[in-house]
Amino acid sequence: MGDEVKIVILGDRGVGKTSLILTLVTEEFCSKPPRTVNRIGITSEVSSAGLTYLVDYSEANSEEILEDADVVCLCHNVVDIESLFESVEKWLSIVRLQAYKSPPVIIVGTKSDLIGDSRNEFNSSWNEKCKALMSRYPEVASAIECSSKLNLGVLNVFVDAQKCALYPLCPVFNARSGKLTLEASRALRRIFHIADVNKDDVLDFVEIGELQRKAFNTHLGDQGYEDIRELINSSIQNGVVKQGITIEGFFALQAELCKNLKQEVVWTLLKAFGYTLKFGEVRLELGPILSLRLNPDQKKNSLSKSSLHFLRNCFSKVDAEKEGIIKSERIKKIFSGCERIPREFDLALESTTVSFVAGKPMISMNSWLARWELFMLVDCEKCLSNLILLGAVHGSLGLNHKVSVHVNKVRALSN
Known part of the structure; x- marks a missing residue:
C-alpha cells in the first residue's frame, strides 16, 4: 500500500x-x-x-x-x-x-x-x-x-x-462467508488482548476509549460508545455484557464495518498495531519495530529496563491474588493474543524448574523474568518478536513501552 x-x-x-x-x-x-x-x-x-x-x-x-x-x-x-x-x-x-x-x-x-x-x-x-x-x-x-x-x-x-x-477488503473479510479472514482474526485477537489492560476478557469504556485514541487519535464519547454497543447488539448476542465488549463482540464490530464497506476503519486499527498488507495477506511487520542499540558496558544480550518493567506488569495483571506466583492457566492468559505459548513458558513441558502447589505447576515473578533473560540469550530475535506480540511496543496503550535490547559492542560490529 x-x-x-x-x-x-x-x-x-x-x-x-x-x-x-x-x-x-x-x-x-x-x-x-x-x-x-x-x-x-x-x-x-x-x-x-x-x-x-x-x-x-x-x-x-x-x-x-x-x-x-x-x-x-x-x-x-x-x-x-x-x-x-x-x-x-x-x-x-x-x-x-x-x-x-x-x-x-x-x-x-x-x-x-x-x-x-x-x-x-x-x-x-x-x-x-x-x-x-x-x-x-x-x-x-x-x-x-x-x-x-x-x-x-x-x-x-x-x-x-x-x-x-x-484498504482492500479481501485480505480482512470474506464477502462470500460474511466472516473475517483467518489472518485478520488472529491480528484482531492480539489487538483485543493488548487493549484488555485488566485482563478480564472484556473491553470496558476506558479500554475502548484508549484503543480509539491509539488507533484513530480521537476521543470516544458516551454516545460513540453506545453506538458501538448498539451495532454489536444488532449483529450477535452476547457480544456486549454489563462490563463492556467481549472478544466475540469485537470481532462482530469489525465484520459489520467490512459488510458496510468501511474496511478503512479496520485497516487503520490494524496499521496502528504494526500490521500491513504483504503478499495479499495481513502481516505483522516486526523488522521496523525491533530497536537494537549498542551498550559497550554490557557483556551479553539483555533486556532493557523498560522491557523488564513491561514484563513485570504482564505478570502482575494476571496475579489477581498478589501472591507473586501464578499457575499455568495464568501464563496462557498472558499469551492469549498469540497463536501459541513459546516453549520456554510451557510449564507442561517441565518437571524440575517449576514449583508445584496442590499438584499444579506454578512460577514466581523471579522465575518469569529469568526465563525471559534466558530466552534473550538463546534466541534474541524470537524473544523480541514474542515481546512485540504481547504488546510491548504499545505497552498498556497509554504507556508506550519501547522494546529494546542491550547488545555487546564487539558482537554488533561483527554483524
Whole structure:
C-alpha cells in the first residue's frame, strides 16, 4: 500500500470508459470522446491517496496495462443489465491472467441517466445481481452506478477505487462467508488482548476509549460508545455484557464495518498495531519495530529496563491474588493474543524448574523474568518478536513501552 495508486478502467467497447475519465478530470461531459485517452495522473490536491494514475484500457497493450494494476473499475452499461454476469465473468478471467497483484474489482454501472422511469425496478435488479457477483467472486469488492453525462456519482467511483486500493477488503473479510479472514482474526485477537489492560476478557469504556485514541487519535464519547454497543447488539448476542465488549463482540464490530464497506476503519486499527498488507495477506511487520542499540558496558544480550518493567506488569495483571506466583492457566492468559505459548513458558513441558502447589505447576515473578533473560540469550530475535506480540511496543496503550535490547559492542560490529 504505497503512495501511488494505479486504477485501470476496462469494459466492453462503448460502455463509457473514456467518458468516465474525462468527466472526472474536466468536470464536463464530452459528447464525442476519443476512443481512448493516455494515462492521467491526479495530484494529491484531488486524490487523498497521493498520486493516482487513471489508465484507459486498450486491447493493444492489455498485459502491460493490467500487470501492476492496484484496482480495476469494470464498466458495464446499465441499460444492458441482463448481460452483466456474462460481461463480468469475461473480464474477470482476463484480470486474473494478466494482473499479478490480484487487484480488487469494482463493478461500475455506466449511463445511469438512461434508466428513465423504471428506476425502482432497476435498483432491485441491479442490487440483486451485484450482490450475487460479490458473493460468487471474492475479488469483486463493491458496485456503484454513475452517469458521465450528468456527472452523477463519477467522483464516488474513483474515491471508492482509491479506498479499495489502499484498504482492500479481501485480505480482512470474506464477502462470500460474511466472516473475517483467518489472518485478520488472529491480528484482531492480539489487538483485543493488548487493549484488555485488566485482563478480564472484556473491553470496558476506558479500554475502548484508549484503543480509539491509539488507533484513530480521537476521543470516544458516551454516545460513540453506545453506538458501538448498539451495532454489536444488532449483529450477535452476547457480544456486549454489563462490563463492556467481549472478544466475540469485537470481532462482530469489525465484520459489520467490512459488510458496510468501511474496511478503512479496520485497516487503520490494524496499521496502528504494526500490521500491513504483504503478499495479499495481513502481516505483522516486526523488522521496523525491533530497536537494537549498542551498550559497550554490557557483556551479553539483555533486556532493557523498560522491557523488564513491561514484563513485570504482564505478570502482575494476571496475579489477581498478589501472591507473586501464578499457575499455568495464568501464563496462557498472558499469551492469549498469540497463536501459541513459546516453549520456554510451557510449564507442561517441565518437571524440575517449576514449583508445584496442590499438584499444579506454578512460577514466581523471579522465575518469569529469568526465563525471559534466558530466552534473550538463546534466541534474541524470537524473544523480541514474542515481546512485540504481547504488546510491548504499545505497552498498556497509554504507556508506550519501547522494546529494546542491550547488545555487546564487539558482537554488533561483527554483524
